[in-house]
Amino acid sequence: MRLHRLLAGGTVALALALAAPTGPALAEDTLYVPLLTYRTGPFAGSGIPIADGMRDYLVMLNERDGGIGGVKLVIEECETGYDAQKGVECYESTKGKGALIYNPYSTAITLQLIPKAPVDKIPILSMAYGLSATAVGEVFPWAFNPPLTYWDGASAVLAYIAEQEGGLDQLSGKKIGFIYLDAGYGREPIPLLEQMAERYGFQLLKYPVPGDQMQNQSSQWLNVRRDNPAYMVMWGWGAMNPTAVKEAAKIRFPMERFIGVWWSGGEDDARPAGADAVGYKTMNINAVGQDYPVIQDILTHVVDKGLSKVSDRSRVGENLYNRGVMNSVLIAEAIATAQRATGKKLVTAEDVRLGLETMSFTEERMAELGVTGFFQPFQVSCKNHAPGNRVYIQQWDGKTWQPASDWFESDREVVWPLLEKAAADYVAQNPDWPKRAEPCA
Amino acid sequence: MGGLLHTVLVDPFVQMWTLPDFFVQVLWEGLVSGILYALIALGFVLIFKASAVFNFAQGIMVVFAALSLVGLHRLGVPAFVALGLCVLIMLALAVAVERLVLRPLVNQPDIILFMATIGLTYFLIGLGELVFGGEPKVMITSELLLPTGSYVWETLGGRVILQQIDIAAAVIAAAMVAVLAVVFQRTKIGRALRAVADDHQAALSVGIALETIWVVVWFAAGVVALATGIMWGARSDVSFALQIVALKALPVLVLGGLTSVPGAIMGGLIIGIGEKLGEIYWGGLLGGGIESWLAYLIALAFLLVRPQGLFGERIIERV
Numbered sequence: 001m002r003l004h005r006l007l008a009g010g011t012v013a014l015a016l017a018l019a020a021p022t023g024p025a026l027a028e029d030t031l032y033v034p035l036l037t038y039r040t041g042p043f044a045g046s047g048i049p050i051a052d053g054m055r056d057y058l059v060m061l062n063e064r065d066g067g068i069g070g071v072k073l074v075i076e077e078c079e080t081g082y083d084a085q086k087g088v089e090c091y092e093s094t095k096g097k098g099a100l101i102y103n104p105y106s107t108a109i110t111l112q113l114i115p116k117a118p119v120d121k122i123p124i125l126s127m128a129y130g131l132s133a134t135a136v137g138e139v140f141p142w143a144f145n146p147p148l149t150y151w152d153g154a155s156a157v158l159a160y161i162a163e164q165e166g167g168l169d170q171l172s173g174k175k176i177g178f179i180y181l182d183a184g185y186g187r188e189p190i191p192l193l194e195q196m197a198e199r200y201g202f203q204l205l206k207y208p209v210p211g212d213q214m215q216n217q218s219s220q221w222l223n224v225r226r227d228n229p230a231y232m233v234m235w236g237w238g239a240m241n242p243t244a245v246k247e248a249a250k251i252r253f254p255m256e257r258f259i260g261v262w263w264s265g266g267e268d269d270a271r272p273a274g275a276d277a278v279g280y281k282t283m284n285i286n287a288v289g290q291d292y293p294v295i296q297d298i299l300t301h302v303v304d305k306g307l308s309k310v311s312d313r314s315r316v317g318e319n320l321y322n323r324g325v326m327n328s329v330l331i332a333e334a335i336a337t338a339q340r341a342t343g344k345k346l347v348t349a350e351d352v353r354l355g356l357e358t359m360s361f362t363e364e365r366m367a368e369l370g371v372t373g374f375f376q377p378f379q380v381s382c383k384n385h386a387p388g389n390r391v392y393i394q395q396w397d398g399k400t401w402q403p404a405s406d407w408f409e410s411d412r413e414v415v416w417p418l419l420e421k422a423a424a425d426y427v428a429q430n431p432d433w434p435k436r437a438e439p440c441a
Numbered sequence: 442m443g444g445l446l447h448t449v450l451v452d453p454f455v456q457m458w459t460l461p462d463f464f465v466q467v468l469w470e471g472l473v474s475g476i477l478y479a480l481i482a483l484g485f486v487l488i489f490k491a492s493a494v495f496n497f498a499q500g501i502m503v504v505f506a507a508l509s510l511v512g513l514h515r516l517g518v519p520a521f522v523a524l525g526l527c528v529l530i531m532l533a534l535a536v537a538v539e540r541l542v543l544r545p546l547v548n549q550p551d552i553i554l555f556m557a558t559i560g561l562t563y564f565l566i567g568l569g570e571l572v573f574g575g576e577p578k579v580m581i582t583s584e585l586l587l588p589t590g591s592y593v594w595e596t597l598g599g600r601v602i603l604q605q606i607d608i609a610a611a612v613i614a615a616a617m618v619a620v621l622a623v624v625f626q627r628t629k630i631g632r633a634l635r636a637v638a639d640d641h642q643a644a645l646s647v648g649i650a651l652e653t654i655w656v657v658v659w660f661a662a663g664v665v666a667l668a669t670g671i672m673w674g675a676r677s678d679v680s681f682a683l684q685i686v687a688l689k690a691l692p693v694l695v696l697g698g699l700t701s702v703p704g705a706i707m708g709g710l711i712i713g714i715g716e717k718l719g720e721i722y723w724g725g726l727l728g729g730g731i732e733s734w735l736a737y738l739i740a741l742a743f744l745l746v747r748p749q750g751l752f753g754e755r756i757i758e759r760v
Binding site (some may be wrong): 042043044048206208210211212213215216219223225226239243246250252271311341393 | 575680685
């Protein structure tokens with residue numbers, strides 16, 4: 001009898017525990033920032049360092065400064081597994097908690113959230129990913145992709161290849177291979193690359209890698225061997241990256257002619273191939289290493305206090321970790337800018353949208369934030385949501401990434417009109433797309 | 442129309458003829474992939490033969506085994522000791538599955554057992570991530586004395602590059618298949634297993650312990666998973682993405698039959714070589730990336746001729 005009561009009591013207690021609301025406690029005087037992350041599944045290799053970097057910077061602000069403008073941040077991670085459906089579920093389950101901003105960390109999720117943003121009035125920050133056309137602020141007031149778009153990336157990598165070959169006119173007649181994750185993310189730069197191929201007369205060879213073939217790319221690389229392109233450009237993510245580097249080495253493709261986008265440049269992307277990966281290059285938009293005040297503050301206030309989820313102290317400062325930090329610097333600056341603009345400490349998502357659209361990373365402001373040299377200065381505007389079209393090339397030396405070029409720009413003369421056209425096409429395909437409430441000056 | 446027919450029916454064969462070294466390379470890559478698919482499929486077949494359970498967890502068992510190996514080595518355990526411990530972990534897993542999953546569900550419909558293996562999959566994903574974390578890890582290839590270089594075979598007016606790890610994979614897979622064949626054909630436990638596969642109740646009536654057989658087959662599938670994890674991990678890295686590779690076993694099983702060890706091997710080779718030839722010589726016509734569904738197309742084409750699969754048992758039911 002006692003056993004039955006015990007069991008019944010335990011069951012009730014368990015039921016009550018399960019019925020209790022989960023997630024962090026939300027006080028009225030806090031700023032709620034949900035983070036759509038993925039620490040599990042096939043893309044966890046790329047997702048974990050970014051999630052760690054994003055989270056650690058925001059935790060550092062809480063620990064060092066008491067939050068932003070004296071208001072504590074409530075940070076809640078929601079696991080998407082890089083799956084669009086789960087990403088939307090995360091969005092729907094957190095938006096009612098007063099979410100100030102969303103970082104989908106997936107182009108597919110971003111595409112799903114772009115139409116929801118003007119309805120729910122919560123801005124989307126897809127930092128250097130997502131739909132390239134959202135750079136056009138006149139059309140997409142609620143979506144931001146600073147500092148630059150995938151189309152800038154495609155333009156920049158071609159500029160780099162042209163520089164290696166002695167000029168854009170030298171691309172004519174050459175074969176340039178493009179291996180990409182066959183998903184929204186990987187397909188995003190194709191329109192730009194195709195137009196560039198037509199303009200400069202090179203042959204674009206496309207090698208799609210389906211999601212279920214990420215670790216089984218021998219066919220794609222056999223095709224590369226047969227086609228013998230002069231350069232290979234990669235838009236890979238998760239387990240696709242290290243496999244591609246290994247397969248490239250396997251067919252003896254010259255590594256210094258293999259260039260990835262900034263999302264294909266994690267340490268774990270190059271490391272598994274060992275010495276064979278030496279020479280592999282990627283574009284980058286942030287610095288690598290711990291020699292920055294912002295990283296030192298994270299080490300002091302978060303990692304050394306045991307508040308980080310990072311698996312090892314040495315992983316702080318790795319490329320994708322720093323990318324996550326950069327992302328959160330942008331989040332925090334958007335909130336801080338909103339606070340300054342409105343005079344309110346407890347800003348709303350609409351205020352943060354204004355903050356995103358007016359935030360300015362000048363040398364002075366970057367020095368205040370401890371991010372001098374961490375990324376390039378840029379200033380978002382009403383018209384231009386991706387104004388920082390600069391990258392540099394990094395190269396794997398067998399142990400770490402080393403800069404292999406100065407910062408250089410994409411060709412905005414070419415890219416911007418195409419972005420505007422793509423934005424106009426988006427509106428044409430979505431007749432109910434809401435017009436911007438206040439046109440840009 | 443004529444141009445299309447030429448592109449589909451003539452060009453690929455001209456390419457094969459004019460670049461014979463490349464054609465051999467494609468066949469070799471297909472063979473290696475096929476052997477690895479066969480290894481994965483073998484894990485499914487072993488369990489299905491003995492218990493009529495389609496083990497959805499076979500893919501995550503590959504990941505779990507490989508993660509355990511690398512994880513133990515990271516803790517300072519020497520590579521071969523870690524390998525031995527991993528074999529014991531797979532044995533412990535087999536015992537646990539039999540005690541906690543299969544035994545309570547005995548006599549339940551097959552679909553219940555199938556659902557249980559889906560549950561097991563999510564349990565192992567969670568356990569693996571909890572213990573080892575989600576970050577990809579580098580397989581301890583050289584520590585296990587597996588070769589990592591490559592041979593270049595100058596032949597047919599060109600070159601064929603043979604990765605030593607691929608050769609090792611082929612040899613190890615062949616050895617495993619041979620050992621399993623001997624165990625099943627020549628030993629008492631093998632005969633018992635075949636008896637269980639033929640008829641559970643008849644096997645029980647002659648004193649064969651069903652529980653022991655289940656532990657044995659799950660353990661054998663675990664060892665196969667460990668070997669698969671080492672080989673695929675060496676080709677790429679050790680991460681949870683490896684479980685997706687296990688999906689490649691499905692068309693192999695459709696083709697080879699769920700109950701046939703030779704079927705798994707032949708099915709793996711046919712799918713491996715077929716999808717490579719298809720992707721390389723015909724894939725471009727469809728924009729590339731056709732491998733994922735081509736494997737199923739090949740399997741379906743075979744099924745039109747042999748509905749029971751290559752070596753599957755022909756089921757005749759009187760109605």
